[in-house]
Amino acid sequence: MRIVDIQDKIDHELLSHDQIMEKISEAAQQASEDYAGRVPLLVCVLKGAVNTLTAFSQAMSIPLEMDFMSLSSYGSGTSTSGKVTVRQDLSTDVRGRDVLIVEDIVDSGVTLSWLVNELKRRGAASVEIFALLEKPARHQVQLDVKYKGFVIPDEFVVGFGLDFDEEYRNLDSIAVLKPEVYEGELA
Numbered sequence: 470m471r472i473v474d475i476q477d478k479i480d481h482e483l484l485s486h487d488q489i490m491e492k493i494s495e496a497a498q499q500a501s502e503d504y505a506g507r508v509p510l511l512v513c514v515l516k517g518a519v520n521t522l523t524a525f526s527q528a529m530s531i532p533l534e535m536d537f538m539s540l541s542s543y544g545s546g547t548s549t550s551g552k553v554t555v556r557q558d559l560s561t562d563v564r565g566r567d568v569l570i571v572e573d574i575v576d577s578g579v580t581l582s583w584l585v586n587e588l589k590r591r592g593a594a595s596v597e598i599f600a601l602l603e604k605p606a607r608h609q610v611q612l613d614v615k616y617k618g619f620v621i622p623d624e625f626v627v628g629f630g631l632d633f634d635e636e637y638r639n640l641d642s643i644a645v646l647k648p649e650v651y652e653g654e655l656a
């Protein structure tokens with residue numbers, strides 16, 4: 470789905486498909502150099518990071534493995550609850566593995582910081598992060614994101630995997646919805 474398909478719902482486009490793909494490619498090239506000679510385990514945080522994982526893994530030039538984990542810290546609304554629960558766990562034993570977490574966005578950072586600690590607790594040899602988006606204005610915890618995409622303002626965004634109430638994940642760019650879309654949801 471492209472912006473033109475849902476023009477009536479979109480306030481403005483923040484990042485175009487091409488901008489996103491270029492940035493992901495750069496990060497993937499850097500990661501390919503850093504992990505050369507090893508086989509990293511890419512851990513995709515469902516569901517928002519699926520599109521990012523696809524683009525990122527295809528842009529990497531070394532062998533890798535991937536696995537998926539579903540965490541919840543958000544309800545269907547637009548602000549964090551602070552509590553993290555595992556909805557669906559990895560099927561891979563991370564002991565001794567070089568884990569590279571692939572995330573859509575670091576907002577409060579609560580979810581990712583929990584996950585980093587959990588993977589270390591399980592015995593991962595190393596744990597690094599690629600996050601497509603970061604909202605520094607909302608960070609609540611200190612988090613070391615090694616591979617960075619875009620820094621964005623404190624606005625709720627959708628697209629390229631990110632949803633509002635499960636919609637808009639298949640938008641091929643990243644955009645801000647019109648306020649009435651959210652207000653309609655609250656009414």
Ligand code: 5GP
Binds near residue numbers: 576581
């Ligand atoms: P955290 O607050 O723990 O850093 O973020 C948890 C999750 O909230 C993110 O992985 C993402 O799924 C969701 N989230 C945070 N900010 C946004 C946003 O602007 N748009 C959307 N669609 N989801 C967000």
Ligand code: MG
Binds near residue numbers: 515516572573574
């Ligand atoms: Mg996420």
Ligand code: MG
Binds near residue numbers: 517543632633634
């Ligand atoms: Mg969501």
